[in-house]
Amino acid sequence: MRTNEDNCTEGMSLIVKTITRLSVGLILLYGIYIVLHGHLSPGGGFAGGVIIALSFVHLVLAFGKRQAFGTLSESGTASLESLGAVLFLAIALAGFSGGYFFANVLPHGEPHALLSAGTIPLSNIAICLKVAGGLFAIFIALVLLNPESEQGS
């Protein structure tokens, strides 16, 4: 019945693939949780971005690079990374409308509410894009430049 996966010889064994299919969504979701609650609890854009990047690394390890890069390509990663950086800079520049570079211009809201702290959650999202993109790009570079895996595929 599982002809599709049996034909696909790349990646690890069926057990690993099945477990990965179950866990990878949870890891991604946990990363997003850490990012979005960055201004309320420990964690934030950097930590969440690392976790999100790890979920993609997980995919590459389990399913082989061909299938995983279908989900998120190399140039897509680079664009996401640059987009994160541009976003962060844009938020910083938006501070000029409040008088200072990096000023928190949005309403601060109630403490401990999810929608609070002005520009901090937005900065976290921008950092998350940058870190996730950057870390995954480094991983891709290491995978693509490995001469052994070049021969293997």
Added chain:
Amino acid sequence: MTPPSYILPLCVALPLGGAFVTALLGRKFPALAPLLATVVAAILLGISLLSVKLLLQHGVVVYTVGGWPPPVGISMVLDGLTAFMLVTINLVVFLVVIFCLDYVNQFTARWNFYVLFLMTLAGMNGVIVTGDLFNLFVFLEVAAVASYGLVAFGTEKHALEAAFKYAVMGSVGSLCILLGIAVLYASTSTLNMADMARVLAMSKPGALTTFVTVLFLMGFGMKAAVVPFHAWLPDAHSSAPAPISAMLSGVLIKALGVYALCRVIFNVLGASPRILGVLLFIGALSMVVGVFLAIGQWDLKRLLAFHSISQIGYVILGIGLGTPLGIMGGLFHLLNHSLFKSLLFLDSGVIEYATGTRDLKAMGGLRAKLPLTGATTLAASMSIAGIPPFNGFWSKLLIIVAAVQAERYGYAFWAVLASVLTLASFMKVMRYAFFGQLNSRWNSVTEAPFFMKLSLVAFAVLCVFGGLLLLPQAREAFLGLASEAITNGTEYVNMAVTQAR
């Protein structure tokens, strides 16, 4: 009209924005990258000149990032030294970008070059404008890491090896700096440089200050490539593409090394005679060892790289004298060195571009084929050797006179000796590269494209007329304020703290 103070964060934000936009769109629009880099560099040159005006009209300016007052938030400080370094860096980088417009065409993935280039610029400007010690470290790493990539940009074997060596040694230097910052933070509970100086001034100087000073001397000394820590420089600066060598040798080692060292030692820790003595010794050692290593080289760029070590020695020697005249001479030499050494590296780039070799023995008679390059190299050689009326003469004269005034006759002697050896070494360059019989291999060599020539001529003009900065009015507005910022020492505190309130 007084220029607004928000030009300070723009010094960092503009090149960063340029780098990120280039990274995002460079692949799709190849023409965008050089255009954007040139525009950003031109605006930054304008901003740096405005910052001098702002300083003259307003005095020391403290910009609070995010509106948080200094001891808590990150501040950016504009004083004489900052304005001086901003002008130096952005002037050199702007002219180097113009050179790049033609030079970079030989590489693939050009937008990556401009991304790293702008990142380095952002890092250098960040180191200069920031008033926060940890922020200084972050920008220093931004500039350093981007420059590791730029050294390896040619992806030839020797370039990769040099970049790896540079990365390893640079990281060791950075770790020393980070440890120093950590120790200082632990003992003063603040990272703002002015606040840190205030706390340190109230406590008794002890073993801790000495320990931190040694760490910073090692760390920033590694970045500045003064002699015991110079091993990475000849490889890195000679393997990088020519405009990058010009930028690294011209401004990067000064922004990350000399400027940061001066800022931390004079303005934060406070200079004691013992530290000044160490600076004097290190400066004289680099000066003499650098020039002796340079004189035997046959690889043109390697020879220039060793001369960078020697000339940085002059800068450190001048600053280490600790007298107003010595510091002014050191800073003036810093500016002059960034002009003539950039020009020399760009000339070596033109020679490599035209002939494909860096070996002095293989050249010969190139003056006939590359007249403009020959003339500009001659101007730069005369500057670096200290022949009047070129700019290098005036700054070396100041340093030597200051050494004599301070009754450091030995150091004055070594400075004169190194200058004579520099002259000898550049006579050799001119003799083997440009004069003599034209090597028949180079019959078909042609002069560089337009933008490369434009950049060379601009640098050469600056080298010839650079001495005019010593005219009384220009001196007080520019060099005087910069050396005052150092001689005032820990006065920096009062200015930076009271301004912000």
